Amino acid sequence: MKMEDIPKEELVLSGHSACQGCPLTTAMRTVLKALGKRTIMAIPACCSAVIQGMYPNSGVNIPLLNVPFETTAAVCSGIEAGLATQGIDDVNVLGWAGDGGTYDIGIQALSGAAERGANFLYVCYNNEMYSNTGVQRSGATPKHAWTTTTWKGKEEERKDMPSIMVAHNIPYVATASISHPIDLYEKVTKAKSIKGTKYIEILAPCPPGWRFDYSKTIEVAKLAVQTRAWNLYEVENGKYRINATIRRPKPIEDYLKLQQRFKDAVKDTEKVREMQANVDARWQWLEKMVEITN
Ligand SMILES: Cc1ncc(C[n+]2csc(CCOP(=O)(O)OP(=O)(O)O)c2C)c(N)n1
Structure with a gap:
């Protein structure tokens, strides 16, 4: 598949109130293009709820419900x-939430x-x-x-939410990035x-x-993949597959030093070494999961 094969019709309309360089509108555009117009979406409290519009306006051209924070999946x-009761089977249901609304x-x-x-x-x-309430830590930080709540640097490791979802034995779990729109489009199409x-x-x-320049969103997302700080993989019926094999990963500093949120951490060689070791271990774990599940 090529970029030209992604539909041109935009379901995220212009006139929403996202910041310049906001990644979530980029993500939402691709996801909705893959799902198409016959989709109903539920969004809890988060940046998406705010930028998508204040009732009765909407920046998204599909039916959308703004729901209480903890209820996305229940809604x-x-x-x-409700759709099944009416015998409707050609409408996609999409829950769309931030990491605060998901991990926590x-x-x-x-x-x-x-x-x-x-x-x-x-x-x-x-x-x-x-993000929406001014940069507090989440289980994904x-x-x-x-x-603003970990001003000396977060002391804990983040949760491994994709693995938590895999442990539910659901048929499809995947990670994606705004820097890899074809990969994202194909994953949503498969889902x-x-x-x-x-x-x-x-x-x-x-x-x-994350405190980087508004023009660098895609660059930072790409570096996350190139340094293996964020791995693109999918788990289909329990079988792991890596979607972006980075043969010669860049050092983790390349990713960290673009972000002011790590400005103190990058001065501490021990912390950088620890972060590099974590990234390496995660990749080895992923390769092992591919080996044992296929
Ligand atoms: C029950 C409840 N608690 C707290 C809030 C305040 N609140 C609104 S948006 C938000 C942050 C959401 O974070 P996340 O889910 O990560 O999405 P992001 O803002 O990063 O897009 C919070 C805490 C709320 N609206 N409802």
């Missing part, structure tokens, strides 16, 4: 049940829906913090990252064809939160 289960606040509803096998796609756009709960997590570097 999606309800929409799906929405995890209970998501876990329940996944355990019941509710038929919908859940997308977490992961900007590794609570990496160790040593500055946020659309699968019945059951599907989970896709998209890395979404946030310029004001």
